[in-house]
Amino acid sequence: MxxxxxxxxxxxxxxxxxxxxxxxxxxxxxxxxxxxxRINPQIISLVMISLLAHVTLSGGRVASSLYVLQEGHSELVAGLTYGLYSLMPALLSLYIGQWVDRVGPRLIMRLSLITIVLGLLLPALHLSLVSILMCAALSGLGFGGYILSAHVSVSQMKVAQDADRTALFGWLQMGTAVSAVLGPSFVGLLIDNGNFSIAYACLALIVGGGLFWSFRASILEGVRTAKDSKRSNIVQDVVKDPALRRIYLLSMAVYLAWDCFGFMIPVLGSERGYSASAIGLVLSFFAAGTFIVRALLPWLSRKSTEWRTLCISCALAAVVFFLLPFADSLFLLTVLSLAFGLSAGVGHPNVLNLLLRTVSSNKSGEASGLRIMTGNLAGLLGTATCGAVTAAAGVLPVFMGIAAIMSVSSWQANRGQQKGAKNTEN
Missing domain, CATH: 1.10.287 (Helix Hairpins)
Known part of the structure; x- marks a missing residue:
């Protein structure tokens, strides 16, 4: 295609x-x-299912956090509730990926969507702190299983040239980008004009639409692995292969920068005295940047290799984080947010294409699962560290530290480009 x-x-x-x-x-x-x-209906179907499934994260996180705070629970409980959405994928993605490799993505995708629907129905039918926590755990687990299955299915799609697959991964994540913009506003309207139970019921209905679509969509299965197959696991491959290690380290850096940006912008905005709507505007420019660059990935992926794109992307991210603490106006903050969106939007698709091209096809799910596991752990530890350092020394050391990490990541991506060029010549 x-x-x-x-x-x-x-x-x-x-x-x-x-x-x-x-x-x-x-x-x-x-x-x-x-x-x-000539548009491939397979990727269009997955984009739409991703949009519908991601509502459980973009809208569910907002609803869960608001409910916990409105019921008088502490910010710590709200933070734990929010973190449950990421904790389950961080702990179980590797094993879910191995399961996808054994049974194929179609079954796991549908079971994952069913898990999300069941999780959302719990607070819709009986609203309580326990049901909210169970919803967060099941929703995070279900979406982790869904996105792993979608990655494996995309890796099996036929393309005219390898660079086109990067564009496919970018288009797949455009569904989640749209959901990230619309989900919180949609849930807020439902809560203001109804109640939390109605909001969760509507979210369950939306994800149910994605489940129905999955039964009509053409989902490629790929190469299956026997349960008793004697092969090295992906962790052993990473230990042995320097190229794989570099890819995973870059992936963790992309996750870290993304999560820390989303965490630190409200902190920086509050420190500057900006209103909630102004901070929301800054984050909206970030979302717009990711959407724009992913729409352009079909063209960008043919103009530059994955390594070169990641090198430029990480360098731009380093510059943005270096300048953020010195941005003394809302205009500069929105410009830098847009620039980081353009940088971050190409990170995940290029890393995914590099990873799934490097590993054997019967390890696609396992490799993608390890990527999600390490990425979520990097994000969780990174945001916790950002909070601790900010409380102790302010925002400047945090932004300088992330800028340094992204500078090293850009250097590593450049080394990957050089080694790839040497291998091509040989």
Missing amino acids: DCSIYCYALLLVYRYTCFKTAKHRLYIMINLSRTFS
Whole structure:
């Protein structure tokens, strides 16, 4: 599949609005029809299911945190509730990935979506702190299983050239990007105009729509591994292979920067005296940046290798984190947030394509599971460290430390590019 057709379609729409003659418009309409007829329905289905499934994180986290705080529980309990969404994938993703390799992504995807629906129904039917905590654990576990299955399915899709698969991973994550923008606002409206039970029931209905879609979508199964297959596990491969170690370390750096940015921007904004809506505006520019760059990935992936893209991306992230504590206006903060969104948006798709191209096809789920496990652990430990350092010494050491980490990551990505070029020459 030629993934550049997506950007090409957008350009055709623009050209259509510029041409005045009927002849030119007819030419553009014919090209548009040809373009959209070539879109792979498999990736479109997964994008839509991802959008519907991710609502459990983008909306569920907001609803759970608000309920815990409104019921008079401490911020610590609210933080633990929020963290449960990431804790389960951090602990179990590797084993879920091994399961995906054995039975295929289709079954695991549907079971994961069922798990999310069941988790959301608990507080919808009986609202309490216990049901909220169980919902957080089941929702995080279910979405972790879903996204692992989706990654394996995308890795099996046929592409015209290998760079196009990076674009496919970018498009897959556009569904979650849209959900991240719409989910919190949608849940807030449901809570303000109804109650928490109605909000959870609506979220369960939305994810149920994704479950229904999964039975109609074409989900590629890939190569299965026998349960008693004698092979090295992915952890052993990482220990032996320097290239794999570099990929996983870069993945952890991307996770760390992403989570720490989302954690530190509200802290920095509160320190500067900005309102909640102003801080929300800054984070919205970050989300917009990730969406824009992922829409352009079909073109970008053909212009640059994964290593080079990661090198530039990490370098830009380092510059952003270095400048953030010195941004003395809301305008500068939004510009830097947009820049980091453009940087972070290409990180995960390029790392995923590098990883799944490096490992054997019968370890795709296990490799992706280890990536999610290590990434979530890096994010959890990173945000906890950011909070502790900020309380002790302020925000400046935090931003300087993350800038240093991303600078080293850019250097490592450049080394990966150089080693890849040498291997190609040989």
